[in-house]
Amino acid sequence: MTQLDTVERVALALGAVSTLLGIVGLGIVEILAGQPYGAAPTTNEAGEVVATPAVDPAVRTGLVIVGLVVLFGLGLYRMVTDGRAATDGQTRVTAD
Amino acid sequence: MAYSETNPLANEFGFDVDGPLAAGWIALLRVVTGWWFFHSGVTKLIESGLNYTYAPTYLRGMTGTALGPLPVLMGENLAWLVRPGVPLFETLIGLALITGALVRLASVGGAFFMTLFWVGNAEFGHGLVNGDLMGLLLFGTMIVFGAGRYFGLDGLLETTGIVENYPTLRYLLG
Numbered sequence: 001m002t003q004l005d006t007v008e009r010v011a012l013a014l015g016a017v018s019t020l021l022g023i024v025g026l027g028i029v030e031i032l033a034g035q036p037y038g039a040a041p042t043t044n045e046a047g048e049v050v051a052t053p054a055v056d057p058a059v060r061t062g063l064v065i066v067g068l069v070v071l072f073g074l075g076l077y078r079m080v081t082d083g084r085a086a087t088d089g090q091t092r093v094t095a096d
Numbered sequence: 097m098a099y100s101e102t103n104p105l106a107n108e109f110g111f112d113v114d115g116p117l118a119a120g121w122i123a124l125l126r127v128v129t130g131w132w133f134f135h136s137g138v139t140k141l142i143e144s145g146l147n148y149t150y151a152p153t154y155l156r157g158m159t160g161t162a163l164g165p166l167p168v169l170m171g172e173n174l175a176w177l178v179r180p181g182v183p184l185f186e187t188l189i190g191l192a193l194i195t196g197a198l199v200r201l202a203s204v205g206g207a208f209f210m211t212l213f214w215v216g217n218a219e220f221g222h223g224l225v226n227g228d229l230m231g232l233l234l235f236g237t238m239i240v241f242g243a244g245r246y247f248g249l250d251g252l253l254e255t256t257g258i259v260e261n262y263p264t265l266r267y268l269l270g
Contacts, residue, residue: 023224039220060224061215062162068207068236075239075267083264 008074015070022063026055122237123247126193129234133206134190137183146180158216167212185209196248199238201268206235242270 004012027038033054036042042051140148155171155178170178185205192202210232217228237243244250250269259265 027224038223040218057218057220057224058160058162064224064229065162065211065215068211068232071236072204072207079264079267082267086263 007077011070011074011077015067015074017067018063018070019067022060022067026060026063030054119246122241122243123196125234126196126199126238126243126246126248129206129231129238130190130193130195132190132231133186133209134194137186137188137190140183141187144183146184148179148183151175151178151182154216155212158212161215161218163211163215167216182209193238193243196244196246196250197253198269199244199248199250200242200270203235203238203243207232207239210235242266245270 030039030053031037035051036053039053039055039057039060041049041053044050152171152175155167158167158171161167186209189202189206189209192198193206210228214226214228214232219226219228242250245254253259253269254266259269
């Protein structure tokens with residue numbers, strides 16, 4: 001495996017932190033906030049909502065999507081820099 | 097192979113990424129994921145042909161999600177593309193993964209689909225981590241590992257002259 005440059009390290013960290021914040025970090029907040037403990041509201045037998053999530057699920061899913069998009073961008077960045085390196089006759093990175 | 101004091105599993109039962117068991121497991125994951133999408137797509141084709149009318153309706157219902165107005169706009173303005181596109185691309189993505197050809201390119205499409213399913217279904221009754229998110233992560237796994245190289249056609253395609261001349265193509269294969 002080739003070394004990651006600074007841009008790639010930052011993107012990898014940002015993508016991972018955003019994804020894990022959305023799933024694990026705010027998941028812990030949901031547990032600590034009490035019922036419903038998750039991203040869906042709790043309803044009674046009549047179907048009435050008796051407890052809503054502490055964090056809007058759109059925020060959590062948004063963080064995950066942002067993280068995955070950043071990681072996808074990292075892949076595109078490597079593709080572009082690899083292409084340039086190949087054009088310049090260098091062998092900086094590979095697709096492995 | 098010699099016994100390792102520090103890692104007793106570092107022998108023929110090891111699970112190293114470059115080992116035969118890991119390669120087989122990645123290929124198995126790829127084919128199962130491919131069948132999942134192929135089955136979903138081809139059954140829509142059988143039932144609705146290239147006119148899957150539920151797709152734009154589903155997108156128009158995706159209000160208030162993390163994706164903002166994007167899915168609703170797609171449902172309203174790209175219905176002509178979405179109706180045939182969903183069954184067709186699900187089938188093609190499935191076939192690509194099953195055969196192991198153009199796996200990374202197909203997996204980007206699969207991840208796009210799974211993002212819409214995960215956010216759109218919003219069935220978080222058992223938490224944010226559900227089957228749709230796992231499917232999304234499976235497609236990410238296919239991309240990261242270049243799963244088409246393991247018992248797949250991408251392993252052969254990458255030995256062709258065109259890929260050797262344009263090595264950047266390996267980012268779409270693999």
